Amino acid sequence: MAHIRRKFxxxxxxNGSPLAEEAITRIAALYAxxxxxxxxxxxxxxxxxxxxxxxxxxxxQKWLPLQLNKIPAKSALAGAIRYAITRLKRLExxxxxxxxxxDNNPAERCMRPIALGRKNFLFYGSDRGGERAAxxxxxxxxxxxxxxxxxxxxxxxxxxxxxxxxxxINELLPWNFSDNRLEVAA
Numbered sequence: 001m002a003h004i005r006r007k008f009x010x011x012x013x014x015n016g017s018p019l020a021e022e023a024i025t026r027i028a029a030l031y032a033x034x035x036x037x038x039x040x041x042x043x044x045x046x047x048x049x050x051x052x053x054x055x056x057x058x059x060x061q062k063w064l065p066l067q068l069n070k071i072p073a074k075s076a077l078a079g080a081i082r083y084a085i086t087r088l089k090r091l092e093x094x095x096x097x098x099x100x101x102x103d104n105n106p107a108e109r110c111m112r113p114i115a116l117g118r119k120n121f122l123f124y125g126s127d128r129g130g131e132r133a134a135x136x137x138x139x140x141x142x143x144x145x146x147x148x149x150x151x152x153x154x155x156x157x158x159x160x161x162x163x164x165x166x167x168x169i170n171e172l173l174p175w176n177f178s179d180n181r182l183e184v185a186a
Contacts, residue, residue, distance in 0.1 A: 001027060002103040004087055007080035017077055019067050023084070026060045034102050042098030049095050057095060061088050110141045143174040153177050 005027045012020040033053045037045045068081045094100040114137060143153045157172050164172060 001030065001087075001091060002105050004080075004084045004091075007083055011077050011080055014076075019071065020077060020080070023060075023064070023067075023081075026056065026063065029056050030060075030102060045098035046096070047098075049098070054095050057088070057092060061085075061092075064088070106145070110145070113137070139174060143177070146174050148174055148177055 005024060008020040008023040008027070011017050012024060030053055033048065033056070037048050040048075064081050064085050068078060068085075071078050071081075091102075094102055140150045140154075143150045153174055156177055161172060170176075
């Protein structure tokens with residue numbers, strides 16, 4: 001949805017299109033619903049989406065093709081509307097599963113450090129070095145996604161791992177960490 005919205009924002013900035021502004025407003029209403037359920041469990045997200053977001057989403061799906069008939073077919077706005085129509089068909093699955101997000105922004109944010117440092121990663125020295133770095137990034141980003149301070153998590157792992165049984169290494173994964181363990185261990 002973020003990519004759909006971005007196309008309309010760019011058009012509105014370029015020429016002040018009222019249709020683009022209306023599309024932005026409709027999409028913003030969907031994001032406002034998501035904001036209210038951001039940290040809720042999947043079953044609550046699903047219920048809220050079914051009650052509040054689904055009607056808005058369906059209205060947007062009906063509204064877009066009607067607008068397409070009112071504008072020149074080769075305009076940038078028409079392109080944005082066609083883009084939205086095709087993407088919305090695939091995006092509506094988020095309304096049926098509370099575990100899904102309205103967009104992929106969290107995944108893209110996790111990938112940003114990798115994209116920014118891409119040139120530096122050429123010098124890990126070997127394929128194994130790259131694999132180790134990928135494992136480290138995965139642990140750090142998983143810690144972040146679980147609301148854990150990565151530095152505190154790594155400190156705990158480094159303090160614990162030397163005497164931890166190898167057959168129970170999964171106990172050291174980020175979702176098994178809590179800050180009270182760090183305080184107890186210190």
